[in-house]
Amino acid sequence: MPQGGIHYTPKGLAWRIKWGSNRYAANSAFVALRAADLGINGGYFQWGEKQIGYMLGDGGRSYVCGFGNNPPRQPHHRASSCRINGGCTTGGQPNPNVLYGALVGGPGANDDYQDSRDDYVKNEVADDYNAGFQSAIAALQNRAG
Numbered sequence: 001m002p003q004g005g006i007h008y009t010p011k012g013l014a015w016r017i018k019w020g021s022n023r024y025a026a027n028s029a030f031v032a033l034r035a036a037d038l039g040i041n042g043g044y045f046q047w048g049e050k051q052i053g054y055m056l057g058d059g060g061r062s063y064v065c066g067f068g069n070n071p072p073r074q075p076h077h078r079a080s081s082c083r084i085n086g087g088c089t090t091g092g093q094p095n096p097n098v099l100y101g102a103l104v105g106g107p108g109a110n111d112d113y114q115d116s117r118d119d120y121v122k123n124e125v126a127d128d129y130n131a132g133f134q135s136a137i138a139a140l141q142n143r144a145g
Contacts, residue, residue: 007109009059009107009108009109009110009111010110010111011054011058011059011060011111012050012051012054012058012059013025013051013054013055013059013106013107013111014028014051015107015109018108018109018121018122019105019121020105020106020121020124020126020128020129021105021106021107021108021109021122022055022063022103022104022105022106022107022129022133023103023105023106023126023128023129023132025051025054025055025106026051026052026055026103026129026130026132026133026136027128027131027132028048028051028132029047029048029049029051029052029132029133029136030048030132030133030135030136030139031048032044032045032047032048032051033045033048033049033136033139033140033143034139036048037139037142037143045143048136048139048140049140051136052133052136052137052140055103055106055133056068057069057070059111061113063103063104063106063107063113064101064102064103064104065080065098065099065100065101065102065103065104065125066098066099066100066101066102067100067101072104072115072123073094073095073098073115074089074092074093074094074095074115074116074117074123075095075099075102075104075117075123075124075125076104076117076118076119076120076123076124076125077095077099077102077124077125079097079099080095080096080097080098080099080102080125081095081096081097081117082096082097083096083097089117092116095117099125101134102125102130103125103129103130103133104122104123104124104125104129105120105121105122105123105124105125105126105129106122107122108122
């Protein structure tokens with residue numbers, strides 16, 4: 001949240017640990033946006049908005065499949081990487097199925113990220129990554145009217 005001893009990446013993501021770093025920032029952003037909705041002062045809205053903005057591409061790349069600048073094309077996700085008639089994509093090819101709107105794990109502590117299906121630490125898609133993210137998006141949309 002806005003106060004405290006939070007480590008930030010050079011481009012501004014609140015970074016906790018390497019595995020699914022976007023998950024922690026997205027969930028915290030949702031809590032911050034909810035606090036702002038409840039009238040709690042302290043810069044919570046701006047902080048939450050900035051965190052979500054980073055994930056959407058304000059840091060130079062999007063971490064949301066099918067959205068924004070240079071989005072992930074190889075998320076670590078079986079349904080995205082396998083064809084309906086069999087056979088899964090390997091190597092550096094984009095996944096045949098785009099998971100529109102799905103947030104991937106996220107960058108390292110220095111904003112380092114490689115769009116690689118084999119890097120499940122940074123490129124996995126999971127429910128707990130996306131629950132807070134989608135909720136924060138809904139909070140921002142609600143605020144915008």
